[in-house]
Amino acid sequence: MAPGAARDQPDVRPEQHATNPTFGFGLTAGWLGGCVEAIDGRAITLGLCGRVLAGAVYAVIDEDERYVPTDPGARTWVSAGAGARLGARVVGPLRVEAGVDVFAPMTRYSFQLEGEQPAPFEQPAIGGAAFGGVGVTF
Numbered sequence: 001m002a003p004g005a006a007r008d009q010p011d012v013r014p015e016q017h018a019t020n021p022t023f024g025f026g027l028t029a030g031w032l033g034g035c036v037e038a039i040d041g042r043a044i045t046l047g048l049c050g051r052v053l054a055g056a057v058y059a060v061i062d063e064d065e066r067y068v069p070t071d072p073g074a075r076t077w078v079s080a081g082a083g084a085r086l087g088a089r090v091v092g093p094l095r096v097e098a099g100v101d102v103f104a105p106m107t108r109y110s111f112q113l114e115g116e117q118p119a120p121f122e123q124p125a126i127g128g129a130a131f132g133g134v135g136v137t138f
Contacts, residue, residue, distance in 0.1 A: 029055030035085065045087040053079045053103065075109040077123070089137075098132040 033051025058074040085099030108123045 024060040047085045051081045079105045093136045101129045103127045
């Protein structure tokens, strides 16, 4: 990606069940960010990136009277992220790329249940992601 270029990616994840099959979670997210190529060589590139993420997460409780949410519905969230990516030309236009990102939520949430039960999910103060891919440059 060119210096200062931005990219926008929607992401919709299907509902996933927790360890306890009574609970499930779903996610809708999008992000906008950009990278600056700190090293932009013919064979190797190193990009430093920043992004803002936003979306909504929701919890589902599958008809179990023991678990009653205190405030049902989706929770919106916003997070800031930063990271680095390293790309290498393999042969011709074929490239491989890998990177890491760190995210810090600007809004945090927790799904609470009625009574003295522990929360089934609380958003952590910091998160991360690693990624890898194969691509073609032109």
